[in-house]
Amino acid sequence: MDTNVKLKKAQEMVEKISDLPTIPIVASKVLELLDKPDVELEEVADMILTDQVLAARVIKIVNSPLYRSSQEIKSVKRALVYLGFRHIRELALTCSFIEAFQGKDGAFDVMTFWEHSFGVGIVAKIIAQRARYIDTEKAYLAGIIHDIGEVFLSYYYQKDFQRILQEIKSTPYKLVDAEDRFWGTNHSYIGVAIAQKWNFPPEYCEVIADHHEPELATIDPNLVAIVNLADLFCSVRQLDYGGREWVSFNLAEEKAWDILKKFAPHMAKLDVERFCYELDDRVPEVQDLVKSIFEGMVME
Numbered sequence: 001m002d003t004n005v006k007l008k009k010a011q012e013m014v015e016k017i018s019d020l021p022t023i024p025i026v027a028s029k030v031l032e033l034l035d036k037p038d039v040e041l042e043e044v045a046d047m048i049l050t051d052q053v054l055a056a057r058v059i060k061i062v063n064s065p066l067y068r069s070s071q072e073i074k075s076v077k078r079a080l081v082y083l084g085f086r087h088i089r090e091l092a093l094t095c096s097f098i099e100a101f102q103g104k105d106g107a108f109d110v111m112t113f114w115e116h117s118f119g120v121g122i123v124a125k126i127i128a129q130r131a132r133y134i135d136t137e138k139a140y141l142a143g144i145i146h147d148i149g150e151v152f153l154s155y156y157y158q159k160d161f162q163r164i165l166q167e168i169k170s171t172p173y174k175l176v177d178a179e180d181r182f183w184g185t186n187h188s189y190i191g192v193a194i195a196q197k198w199n200f201p202p203e204y205c206e207v208i209a210d211h212h213e214p215e216l217a218t219i220d221p222n223l224v225a226i227v228n229l230a231d232l233f234c235s236v237r238q239l240d241y242g243g244r245e246w247v248s249f250n251l252a253e254e255k256a257w258d259i260l261k262k263f264a265p266h267m268a269k270l271d272v273e274r275f276c277y278e279l280d281d282r283v284p285e286v287q288d289l290v291k292s293i294f295e296g297m298v299m300e
C-alpha cells in the first residue's frame with residue numbers, strides 16, 4: 001500500500017485521541033531555549049532543574065554505561081557539559097516521552113516496551129561503533145525512540161492490539177504486517193505522526209518512519225539501517241516485548257545489511273553468531289538501566 005495513504009491513516013488515528021500526551025512544559029521551554037542562537041548552557045540546566053523528574057532522568061541516562069563517563073555525573077549542568085549541546089534536544093524529548101507514557105500499560109507492560117527500546121538503543125550504538133558511524137549517541141537515542149508508535153497503539157487501541165498480538169503469537173507473521181492488515185497502517189507511521197506533532201528532529205522522524213523499510217530512507221539511510229539491524233537482533237534475543245516466538249532472520253537477506261555494508265565494507269566480516277552471544281551478555285545491563293530510569297520515579 002502507498003506510504004502516503006498509510007501516513008494519512010496514522011495521522012487520523014492519532015488525531016482521534018483527545019487526551020494524547022503533550023510535551024511537558026519544561027521540556028518544550030528547553031527546546032525553545034535551544035533554538036535561541038546564543039543560549040547559555042547554564043540557562044538550559046536551570047530550566048531542566050525546574051522539573052525534577054526530567055532532571056533526574058537526564059542524570060540517570062547520562063550515567064548509564066552507554067555514555068561511559070569515567071566518573072559519576074551528579075548535576076544537570078555537568079551532564080550537559082558532558083553531553084554537549086548536540087543531543088540535549090533529543091534527550092529532553094526522549095525523557096519527556098518516557099514521562100508522558102509512564103504507567104500507561106496497555107496491551108503490554110510499559111517496562112518491557114522500554115526494555116526493548118533501550119535494548120535497541122544499546123545494540124544500535126554497538127553496531128554504530130563497529131561500523132564507525134560518526135555519531136554513536138545519535139544511534140543510541142534513535143534506537144530508544146524507534147517504536148514509539150507501539151506504546152501508543154498498545155495503550156490507545158488496547159483491545160485491537162491485544163488481538164493482533166494474540167493472532168501472531170504462533171505464526172511467522174511480523175507484527176508490523178499484522179498491523180497493516182488490521183488498520184491499513186502500522187506503528188511506524190503512527191510513531192512518525194506523533195514525532196512530527198512533538199517536533200522531533202527530521203532524522204529521528206525518518207528512523208521512526210522507515211525502521212522496517214530502511215530502503216526508503218533518504219536523510220540518513222545508514223542510521224535507519226543501523227536501527228533496523230539492532231531491532232532485528234533484539235527481536236531474536238531476549239529483548240523483545242511482543243511475545244513473538246517465531247522471529248528469525250537471515251542477515252544476508254536484509255536490505256539494511258546491504259546499506260550498511262556499502263557504508264562500512266569491513267562489516268561484511270562480522271561473526272554474527274559471536275555478535276549474538278555478546279549481545280546476550282548485555283541483556284542484564286539493559287534491564288538494570290531501565291529499572292534505574294524508572295525506579296523512584298513516582299509521578300504526581
Ligand SMILES: [Fe+2]
Nearest residue numbers: 146147187211
Ligand atoms: Fe518497529
Ligand SMILES: [Fe+2]
Nearest residue numbers: 120146147231
Ligand atoms: Fe522495535
